[in-house]
Amino acid sequence: MLSFFILFTTRCLLNKKAKAVMKVITDIFGLILKFRNQLVSQTWRRGGDVAQSPPAAGAAGAGGATVREVEHPAFHDICATYKSFQEYSAFLFRGKLHC
Numbered sequence: 272m273l274s275f276f277i278l279f280t281t282r283c284l285l286n287k288k289a290k291a292v293m294k295v296i297t298d299i300f301g302l303i304l305k306f307r308n309q310l311v312s313q314t315w316r317r318g319g320d321v322a323q324s325p326p327a328a329g330a331a332g333a334g335g336a337t338v339r340e341v342e343h344p345a346f347h348d349i350c351a352t353y354k355s356f357q358e359y360s361a362f363l364f365r366g367k368l369h370c
Contacts, residue, residue, distance in 0.1 A: 295363050302356045309352060313344045 318340040343349060 292363075295359060299356065299359050299363070302352055302359065306349065306352045306356065309345050309349045310343070315341045315343050318342050
C-alpha cells in the first residue's frame, strides 16, 4: 500500500501541470538544508547576563535570577531563511498555486 502511495504522488508531481508545485516543494527542502547549514556553520556564543523579571505570585522558580543568553553569529541570515520558508510554506498551503 505504501509503495502505491509513493508511486502515485511521484507520478502526480512529475507531470507538466505540477511543475510549479514541484519547484516550490524543492525550494522548501532547499531552504530547510540552508537553515540547517547556517545553524551548524558557526558556534553559538554566550552573551551577557540578562535579569529576569520576578515570577508572578505562586509561580515556581527563583525570582529575579539572571540568565545567560546565547546568540548565533549568523542570526540575521537564519532569520531571513526562516522568513523565506514561512512565505513558501504559506504560499503552498494556502492553495495559491494554480496549475
